[in-house]
Amino acid sequence: MRLVTLEDIHAAAAAIAPHVVHTPLLTFDSGLSIKPECLQPIGAFKQRGAVNALSRIPSEDRARGVVAYSSGNHAQAVAYAAKLLGMPAAIVVPDNTPQLKIDATRSHGAEVFVVGITERESRAAELVEERGATLIPPFDHPDVIAGQGTIGLEICADLPDVATILVPVSGGGLIAGVATAVKSLRPNVRVIGVEPELAGDAAASFAAGSLVRWDAHDRARTIADGLRAEPSELTFAHIREYVDDIVTVTEDEIRDAVREIARRTRVVSETSGAVPVAAYLNRSLPAGPAVAVVSGGNIEPKLFAELVG
Incomplete structure (x- = not known):
């Protein structure tokens, strides 16, 4: 199985540059910046x-x-x-x-x-x-993974001393691309995946060293509707090669993170995009500057109002 390379990701960056936003890093607190992919024209990194x-x-x-x-x-x-x-x-x-x-x-x-x-x-x-x-599958494709990896290029360029990058995990295309880019450029940066406890199949797979499958109806329980997929053989091969850890967060922690992102940065995050911030707020992480990839902001207005009200 051929893994995506840094060269593939640089080529993707050139191809997509006219059509995507180089999203900024926004200060959440003294230890964390967020990368708000909700600012893309479609409201999410998937573009x-x-x-x-x-x-x-x-x-x-x-x-x-x-x-x-x-x-x-x-x-x-x-x-x-x-x-x-x-x-x-x-x-x-x-x-x-x-x-x-x-x-x-x-x-x-x-x-x-x-x-x-x-x-x-x-x-x-x-x-x-x-x-x-x-x-065009949502994650199980090298060109899709390479496109998502451009986020890693931007983080390394915009925060050269970054120590930890927190990334949501679902099918694994985002973290596969980001981790490939970051580890190729900054091998000492820790790349940590985050997913909901109720859809914690990737964390279970990471711990086991091989894919562990959860029933789709079990994964559908989480409020993080964008994190209900499961990694493929291709994305998990990248995770095994480049990712340092995968942690999980609770439903209440996800809800609180949506509110905290809005309060501290004035950014609208969907529940799936908030999971890295939930991990930052509730899990022990390595010291040093951290970045949380807020992967999208396409949240139903009624739910957003309930969470931040």
């Missing part, structure tokens, strides 16, 4: 991987379009990138996807298919077969 992957589709294949499956943010990202690059897009989402994310995906011109939570991959495969389209 990086989607634009990189779609930009590499051969011109002769573009008219047949792309297909993606997603719990929400990758759906929006592929729809956005497809519109940007002039390709049709069909997106499959599970029926527990927040309506806010479904509506946003449709707003970019994509067809959206809503299915049961265990059916999204099979329906996407059917659409690929029917249309001859290109499948």
Whole structure:
């Protein structure tokens, strides 16, 4: 299995530069900065991987379009990138996807298919077969991983003395890319994954040294709707190679972190994006400057009001 390289990530940075925001580092407190990927045009980091992957589709294949499956943010990202690059897009989402994310995906011109939570991959495969389209998975793809890794390049450039980087973990594409970039540039920086206790399959896998599978309905219990996927063989290979640890946080800690991010930085974070800050606030971490990747801000307004009220 070929792992993504630093060269791949630099190439991705060049490809996506016209279409993504180099997000700033904002001060949370004296020990932590946040990287607010909620400032991307689609409100989440997923735009990086989607634009990189779609930009590499051969011109002769573009008219047949792309297909993606997603719990929400990758759906929006592929729809956005497809519109940007002039390709049709069909997106499959599970029926527990927040309506806010479904509506946003449709707003970019994509067809959206809503299915049961265990059916999204099979329906996407059917659409690929029917249309001859290109499948853009949410994390299990080297071009997607390389695109997400550009976040690591930016952190290292903007905070050269960073000691620890905290990254949300779901399917593992984000942490795979970030860890590859960071460890290639700054081997001594600690990269720590964070996920909800109720969807702690990646932490269990990391502890076991091999993939541990949790039932999809168990993973769906967490309020962090963007962290209900599980790592693939490809993303877990990167995690094993480059990640220092994976920790979990509770549902109450996630809720509190959304409120603290809003209070201290005036940034709107979705529950999935808040898990690294929850770990910073509630877990013992190494000394030195830390960065938490706040991966997205696509939260239902009613839920946000409940959490910060």
